[in-house]
Amino acid sequence: MSFRNIVYLNIGGKKFWTTIDTLTQREPDSMLAAMFSGRHTVHKDPETGYVFVDRDGKHFRHILNWLRDGIVPCLEESQYPELLREAEYYQLLELMDGIRGCMSKRKDEEDTGTELSRTDIIKCIQYTRDLSLVDFSYACLKNAFFTRANLQSAKFKM
Numbered sequence: 001m002s003f004r005n006i007v008y009l010n011i012g013g014k015k016f017w018t019t020i021d022t023l024t025q026r027e028p029d030s031m032l033a034a035m036f037s038g039r040h041t042v043h044k045d046p047e048t049g050y051v052f053v054d055r056d057g058k059h060f061r062h063i064l065n066w067l068r069d070g071i072v073p074c075l076e077e078s079q080y081p082e083l084l085r086e087a088e089y090y091q092l093l094e095l096m097d098g099i100r101g102c103m104s105k106r107k108d109e110e111d112t113g114t115e116l117s118r119t120d121i122i123k124c125i126q127y128t129r130d131l132s133l134v135d136f137s138y139a140c141l142k143n144a145f146f147t148r149a150n151l152q153s154a155k156f157k158m
Contacts, residue, residue, distance in 0.1 A: 007036060010050040014057030018064055026067045031091045059083045063090060072098035077106055 007023060009016040024033040035042055035051075042051050062073045062083055072095065075083065080103050087095040 008044075008048070008050040009060075010045070010048075010052045011057035011060040012053070012055050014060065015050065016057075016060060016064060018067075022064065022067050026070060027092050027094055029091065029093070031089070032067075055086065055089060059086045063087065063092065063095070066092065066095045066098075070094075072102055077103075080106075 005019050005021065007018055007020055009018065020036050023036045027033060034040060044051050059079070059082055062075070063086060065071070065073065066087075073083075080099055084096060084099045084103075087099060
């Protein structure tokens with residue numbers, strides 16, 4: 001690898017080193033690929049040689065790692081919208097799709113993880129004498145059969 005292929009980036013004060021290939025190959029229609037394709041003049045700091053990009057550098061390492069290996073990082077749920085905003089800025093369409101997929105998958109996991117199963121509901125009915133204190137409003141009752149169950153005082157409000 002030639003040192004001419006190395007790019008020095010200053011993203012909001014955080015410094016990164018990478019290669020032109022990393023910035024241009026995975027997402028050739030992105031802003032980063034356009035910046036470093038040779039079609040545009042990139043202004044470097046004359047003293048340091050760094051190209052300054054006026055963005056928060058917090059998630060840029062994830063952007064670089066995506067460009068290197070194509071794997072969407074595992075992050076805290078609250079960080080995905082921040083990374084998505086950066087991917088949108090840099091026009092990284094595949095990364096945007098990957099982030100949205102992770103966000104959707106986590107939401108689906110949360111939604112299914114909070115529902116009471118049919119078995120949970122049946123156990124509750126079998127072992128609870130006074131159903132007036134039981135709140136079934138968040139239970140998934142689809143395809144549940146309660147033949148011969150005494151649900152007279154159970155709460156099913158939405």
